[in-house]
Amino acid sequence: MIRSMTGYGAATVTAEEGAITVEARSVNSRGLKVVVKAPPGAERWETELRALVESRARRGRLDLYVRLETASRAEGRALDEARVREVLDACVRLRDDFGVPGEPDLASLLRVGLFSREAADEAEFRPDSEVLKRVAGEALDLLVEMREREGARLEADLRERVVGIRRAIGEAEELAPQRLERERDRLQGAVAELAGKGLDEERLLREIALIADRWDVGEEIVRTRSHLEAFEEFLAAPIEEPVGRRLGFLVQELQREVNTLGAKANDPRISRLVVEAKNEIERLREQVENVE
Structure with missing residues (x-):
């Protein structure tokens, strides 16, 4: 199971002295970037709040907003x-x-x-550190829940794309031998027409063998399937294990293998299948950018 890097959570606690509200927002990022925005004088909490974030997230830019409202702020005016x-x-x-x-x-x-606002200023609200951490923890838990829900939707879409790539590669594998047969028949007809009865079958077979070697897509298909299997294994990894970067690497490898397959296609039907596979890989790339 995977997590998205996009999420939101908010929590509020109200006490006799005032109210604490914490909002947590996260978006895509190459690593983990934590930004804590708290009222002036509240900087002493930043280290503890950063530790809370790091205990719940591994990647993404995460902004934590802390708002304090003194109970006397309105009535004390x-x-x-x-x-x-x-x-x-x-x-x-x-x-x-x-x-x-x-x-x-x-x-x-x-x-x-x-x-x-003098009355409110005199009664400045300074909440207990443990209470603040509890509120921040609740907001972060809600953010993580949202990231997990979005991750489930991402995983379903990624698996669908993998199925599409696997289907296109399978059909290309079935079509690959047919193009060699057509090329062999074409060469035999051309050589026979040029050489008359003096056709050198052995030399013709050598030429066909060279073409078959240049057109062979077996290795690309095997490696593509291997990358797809690894991709699905990472999707099934424990949710605590960030796999976004690994998935991104596999997408690059898939792109490389399918590009090579397209260069060796020499067949319009295989070329169309390669285009389909590339479209699915591009969707993988876009979606993987949001995986933690």
């Missing part, structure tokens, strides 16, 4: 009377000195911001 007088005086000046029509209304004044 007080009307800033000096600010109110300042704004009202400015409104009077605009009307009397600059001729701006209209009177200040409550809705407009509230949009300006007339409340002090």
Whole structure:
């Protein structure tokens, strides 16, 4: 089973002092890159949060957002009377000195911001480290669950592509001997027409043997099947084992073997099968880029 590198999870805990919210997001990356974004003064938690991430992910860029909200932040706000007088005086000046029509209304004044946050600042929320780690762990667990669900969908699609490649290769293997037979008959007819009754069968057989050697696709087909078997084995590996890079390497090897097969095809039907296999390999490559 495999995991995707794309996921999201969020968790919140509310206490008397305030609320902690942690969001975890992950996207594709060549390795593991952890970015912790926390409020000013909360940098002391970064090492512990990074360790939590590394215990649950091996690849991907993972952003961890920590938000703290003090319980008194909303209820502790007080009307800033000096600010109110300042704004009202400015409104009077605009009307009397600059001729701006209209009177200040409550809705407009509230949009300006007339409340002090001093009470909230005095009661700054500093959560316990263990509580924060618990919330972060819950968010990361949800992210991992999403990565596993997406990984299951990826695996189903990858296996379908493997079936398509295997079918195309099998059909190409069946067609390969027929092109040699056609080439042998063509050469025999051409040589007989040119040489009349003096046809050198032994030399003709040697020429056909050389062509057969150049056109032989047996090794490419064997190696392609071997890579497909290894690909499926990695798909079935334990979920804790990251296999994305190995799958990517196998996709490169599959591409190389199928390209060689296409170069040796010398048959329009085999060439069409090679194109089909290449299309499936390209889909493998696109999907594997998101595998952890």
